Amino acid sequence: MTEVLTYKDNKLDFEDMFRKSEKTNGHVASFLRSFREEAAGSFIKSGLPGQNTTKYKYLDLDGLFSREYYYRFQQEIVHFDINHVFKCDIPNMNTKMQILLNGFYYGGQDSLVELQGGVKCGSMLQAAREMPDIFEKYYSKAVGKANDGLVDMNTALWRDGYFIYVPKNGSPGESLQVVNLVLSERNLFLQPRNMIILEEGAELNLVVCDHALSRKLSLSNSVSEIFVGANAKFDYTVLQNDHNSASQINYNFIDQGRDSRVEGNIISLHGGLIRNNHIVKLSGRGAENYLGGLNLTDGDQYIDNYVFVDHAVPDCYSEQFFKGVLDDKARGVFNGRILVQQDAQKTQAYQKNNNILLTDHARMNSNPQLEIYADDVKCTHGATVGQIDEEAMFYLRSRGIPENEARMMMMYGFAEEIIKKIKIDSLRERIEDFIARRLRGEMTRCENCSLLDR
Amino acid sequence: MLIIKDLHAEIDGKEILKGINLELKAGEVHAIMGPNGSGKSTLASVISGRDLVKVTKGKVIYKGNNLLDMSPEARSHAGIFLGFQYPIEIPGVSIINFMKTALNEHRKARGEDAISPSDFLKLMREKKALVEIDSSLVNRSVNEGFSGGEKKRNEIFQMAMLEPELAILDETDSGLDIDALRTVANGVNKLKTPKNATIVITHYQRLLDYIIPDRVHVLYKGRIVKSSGRELAMELEEKGYDWIKKELAND
Ligand SMILES: Nc1ncnc2c1ncn2[C@@H]1O[C@H](COP(=O)(O)OP(=O)(O)OP(=O)(O)O)[C@@H](O)[C@H]1O
Ligand SMILES: [Mg+2]
Numbered sequence: 001m002t003e004v005l006t007y008k009d010n011k012l013d014f015e016d017m018f019r020k021s022e023k024t025n026g027h028v029a030s031f032l033r034s035f036r037e038e039a040a041g042s043f044i045k046s047g048l049p050g051q052n053t054t055k056y057k058y059l060d061l062d063g064l065f066s067r068e069y070y071y072r073f074q075q076e077i078v079h080f081d082i083n084h085v086f087k088c089d090i091p092n093m094n095t096k097m098q099i100l101l102n103g104f105y106y107g108g109q110d111s112l113v114e115l116q117g118g119v120k121c122g123s124m125l126q127a128a129r130e131m132p133d134i135f136e137k138y139y140s141k142a143v144g145k146a147n148d149g150l151v152d153m154n155t156a157l158w159r160d161g162y163f164i165y166v167p168k169n170g171s172p173g174e175s176l177q178v179v180n181l182v183l184s185e186r187n188l189f190l191q192p193r194n195m196i197i198l199e200e201g202a203e204l205n206l207v208v209c210d211h212a213l214s215r216k217l218s219l220s221n222s223v224s225e226i227f228v229g230a231n232a233k234f235d236y237t238v239l240q241n242d243h244n245s246a247s248q249i250n251y252n253f254i255d256q257g258r259d260s261r262v263e264g265n266i267i268s269l270h271g272g273l274i275r276n277n278h279i280v281k282l283s284g285r286g287a288e289n290y291l292g293g294l295n296l297t298d299g300d301q302y303i304d305n306y307v308f309v310d311h312a313v314p315d316c317y318s319e320q321f322f323k324g325v326l327d328d329k330a331r332g333v334f335n336g337r338i339l340v341q342q343d344a345q346k347t348q349a350y351q352k353n354n355n356i357l358l359t360d361h362a363r364m365n366s367n368p369q370l371e372i373y374a375d376d377v378k379c380t381h382g383a384t385v386g387q388i389d390e391e392a393m394f395y396l397r398s399r400g401i402p403e404n405e406a407r408m409m410m411m412y413g414f415a416e417e418i419i420k421k422i423k424i425d426s427l428r429e430r431i432e433d434f435i436a437r438r439l440r441g442e443m444t445r446c447e448n449c450s451l452l453d454r
Numbered sequence: 455m456l457i458i459k460d461l462h463a464e465i466d467g468k469e470i471l472k473g474i475n476l477e478l479k480a481g482e483v484h485a486i487m488g489p490n491g492s493g494k495s496t497l498a499s500v501i502s503g504r505d506l507v508k509v510t511k512g513k514v515i516y517k518g519n520n521l522l523d524m525s526p527e528a529r530s531h532a533g534i535f536l537g538f539q540y541p542i543e544i545p546g547v548s549i550i551n552f553m554k555t556a557l558n559e560h561r562k563a564r565g566e567d568a569i570s571p572s573d574f575l576k577l578m579r580e581k582k583a584l585v586e587i588d589s590s591l592v593n594r595s596v597n598e599g600f601s602g603g604e605k606k607r608n609e610i611f612q613m614a615m616l617e618p619e620l621a622i623l624d625e626t627d628s629g630l631d632i633d634a635l636r637t638v639a640n641g642v643n644k645l646k647t648p649k650n651a652t653i654v655i656t657h658y659q660r661l662l663d664y665i666i667p668d669r670v671h672v673l674y675k676g677r678i679v680k681s682s683g684r685e686l687a688m689e690l691e692e693k694g695y696d697w698i699k700k701e702l703a704n705d
Contacts, residue, residue: 390506395542398502399556399612400530400563409555413546413595 003073005189007066014043014153017071021157024073029128035140039155046149055148058333058365059275059304064247069189069219073159075104076184095177095207098122102182103190103220104160112163117170119204120163124193127163134165138197142225142253142281151251154223158193161222166202168229175205175424182212182220182246194224198232200257206236207427212246212271220248230257230284236264237422239431242271244299249275258284265422267431268295268303269438275304282309282316293322294418296438297330297362304333307351311344311374318348323418324355325411325439326362334366334383342373351381356388356414411439455480455651456501456620461512463500470496472676473512478620481648485662485687486655488673489695494655495539497673498622501653502536503529516620530556531563533619537609537626539655544596549608552596553578553615560616581614585641602629610641617645622653627661639664659691672698 003020006013018040025036048065049056078101098113098121099106105123112122112130120131128135143151162178182188198204212218228234242248248271256262268274280289295303309318324332334353355364366383388407396406415435422428456478463471470493478484486494499507501514503526514521521529544552557577558568569577582589587607597605606626613621623642627635642652642665654665662670662684670686671678672695680686680698690698 389542392542392544394504394506394526395538395544396552396556397526398504398530398536399552399616400527400559401552401556402527402559403525405555405559409547409552410544413544416546 002070005065005069005071007062007068010062012048012062012065014040014047014156018156021073029132029135031132031136032128032139036156039152043149043152043156046147046152048149054367055306055335057335058331059273059302061150064219064273067187067217067219069187069217071157071189071191072102072104075106075160076102095175096121096172097177097179098162100160100162100178100180100192102184102188103180103192103222105162106181115176116173118167119170119172120165121176122163124161124163124195125159127165127195131165134197135195138195138225138227140225142227142255142279143223143251146251146253148251150221150249151223154191154193154221154251158191158223161192161194161224163194164196164204164206166198166204166232168199169201170199171203175207177207177209179209179211180220180222182214182218182242184214184216184218187217188214188219190218190220190222192220192222194222196224196226196234198228198234198260200229200231202229202232204232204234205424206234207424208236208238210238210240210242210248210271212242212248214243215245218246218248220246220250222248223251224253226252226254226262228254228256228260228262230259232257232260234260234262235423236262237424237427238264238266240266240268240271240274241434242274244270244272244301246271247273249277251277251279254278254280254289256280256282256284256287256289259286260284261288263290263421265292265418266294266305267418268293268297269434270296271301271303273302275306277306278308278320280307280309280318281312282318283312285313285315287313288317289319290421291318291320291322292418292421293320294415295322295324295332296327296415296435297324297332298327300329302331302333305335307334307336309338309349311338311340311347311349313341314343314345314347314374316344316347319350320352321350321418322353323414324353324364325358325414326355326364327358329359329361331362332364334364334368336368336381338370338372338379338381340370340372340374340377340379344374345376347374347377347379349377349379353383354414355383355385356411357385358388408436408439412436415439455517457513457515459513459515461497461500461514462510463496463507464510465496465507469510470507470676471500474673474676474678476671476678478651478653480619480651482668483646483652483654483665485667485670485684486653486673487657487670487687487690492673493676494673495624498536498539498624498653498655501529501620501622502526502534527559528563530616530618531560533650535613535616535618535621537606537613537621537623539624539628541597541600541605541609543598543600545598547596548594549592549596549611550578553592553612556612557615577615581611584614584644585611586637587611603631603634606630607634607638610638614641614645619650620653621645621650622655624655625657626654627656627658635661636664659687662687674698674702
């Protein structure tokens with residue numbers, strides 16, 4: 001089933017889409033229905049977030065949605081084996097790989113895969129059927145009242161996504177990898193809904209690769225809920241490497257329990273339009289959250305990171321460190337907000353956003369904000385937008401390093417501060433290699449990924 | 455080796471160097487002294503090719519070539535080295551990577567192949583020992599979080615790695631403790647050959663006890679107002695600059 005997402009009279013025709021979607025949604029777990037209806041109701045009231053909101057000030061969502069996209073209610077039958085044409089070739093990366101093709105779990109929606117340590121992973125839809133108790137316990141809890149039309153739209157319309165469950169004190173023993181592929185002959189609208197659950201004391205390393213390879217337009221509005229229980233450790237690296245014709249809006253809602261630790265690095269190497277929303281709630285004492293981000297943009301690309309960290313309880317630590325290199329006419333946005341609630345004493349929160357503009361036409365809007373209602377806290381924030389440091393340039397050149405090479409070295413060094421945090425060695429090395437080639441203006445997609453680009 | 459003739463230079467339209475004349479032969483060490491803000495570092499910038507400083511008049515000839523036509527990297531390849539008064543921090547670039555790149559660019563300019571990893575490590579070890587630089591420093595980002603003295607030692611380490619023909623050391627002695635001063639001076643002396651030359655910019659006669667200058671110049675308000683043998687340094691240490699200023703006023 002494929003429907004056209006229509007935009008008329010200056011408005012997305014959501015109601016029509018929702019009606020059609022509901023007609024075919026009967027088989028999905030029944031408890032989801034009330035969530036869908038409620039979300040649809042909110043969306044109908046609010047519509048898409050407008051540019052009059054701080055959150056979406058720089059992004060014209062109406063412009064984005066007014067193009068013609070097709071939305072699929074079901075997994076498309078593909079006539080080739082993805083595993084034959086796509087193989088992630090990062091050497092020695094021992095990961096269990098799962099693929100989402102156009103937002104649907106590829107390779108068996110009929111049962112979840114069981115890994116070492118009682119870990120389960122697979123299709124979101126299947127998880128709702130197969131593990132209803134767990135699913136129901138967590139579903140939509142991190143999102144809560146999102147007050148965001150895009151999140152409501154996802155809740156109302158999602159059809160699949162990936163699901164990972166790590167039981168108490170469990171660990172899969174190796175990293176998991178999720179590859180989000182977009183590959184289509186038509187303009188596509190995607191709405192994956194993902195859920196990652198780490199119960200108390202669980203551990204998980206996850207690598208997420210976003211590869212929109214399609215030359216056709218694509219627009220993805222994905223929502224992930226990530227629950228990290230008490231003492232659990234979650235480490236994730238997101239590698240975004242999309243075709244210029246791809247637009248993606250991601251919401252990561254992270255909810256952390258007592259003494260849990262989350263470390264994430266979001267590396268955006270390429271993409272037409274990328275908007276990442278990182279929404280973190282530290283709801284257990286002693287929780288720690290580190291979030292690093294690096295984006296390299298050129299041409300007409302647009303990269304926008306929105307961060308909201310809610311320090312709801314005392315003794316938590318959060319740090320966000322985002323860096324951007326913008327070339328040509330690229331535009332970037334960083335919008336960071338740390339909220340320290342009244343009871344959240346002894347909070348430590350640090351936010352930093354540094355950017356290099358390589359041309360006069362590149363634009364960066366950076367807006368870090370602190371909102372503090374507790375009195376015993378350590379918080380800093382800051383942003384810089386600058387050019388390549390001329391003194392450093394001269395220093396390198398005075399040692400015999402030509403201008404181009406010197407610029408490369410400095411940008412690479414700039415990026416390295418984020419990259420060095422990535423713990424999987426082979427992945428870090430691959431990303432370093434990407435970045436070196438990216439900065440040299442050479443092709444950057446994984447060779448094997450590019451096989452699909454036909 | 456180096457001939458500077460009637461050099462005038464400005465920064466942001468303000469004339470800083472107002473007719474410098476200086477000649478340096480291979481094998482010589484010249485010291486440049488002078489009050490703060492007199493233009494010593496500006497002169498060093500002109501020689502090493504910093505485009506912030508605009509040359510408005512005069513010539514700088516290095517080994518028979520017009521130095522002012524050359525890019526900073528070409529000057530480096532031709533054997534010029536500046537030890538910075540304020541070494542720059544370069545986040546994320548390790549000293550090892552920095553030096554390997556610099557060295558290979560020098561080799562490329564001479565038409566040589568890149569150095570093998572094992573030869574490079576050997577060379578690093580040798581030069582580290584020469585300037586007694588801490589091994590842990592070279593794995594760190596260039597100058598980032600280095601102490602004042604460590605930054606200066608790092609300058610001499612880079613000089614040792616690149617083996618320049620003309621080294622300009624801009625206040626390499628300031629910020630060094632007494633032992634470090636001796637080590638750094640020894641390093642400079644060990645690198646000295648009859649073929650290379652050194653310009654030492656300093657405020658203190660003490661460095662010149664270790665690095666013996668052939669000539670001492672006083673730079674004042676953008677001009678070299680006095681040149682003499684090493685005894686001039688001692689006289690300055692003792693009496694300061696006032697007597698020179700007075701002499702000039704009387705002229
Ligand atoms: N980047 C700059 N912009 C503007 N003026 C500058 C700049 N660099 C140097 N100057 C000016 O040029 C003059 C000479 O400075 P220079 O650094 O050459 O002095 P110096 O002799 O090395 O002094 P010191 O002994 O303090 O190192 C000073 O008046 C200084 O303010
Ligand atoms: Mg100076």
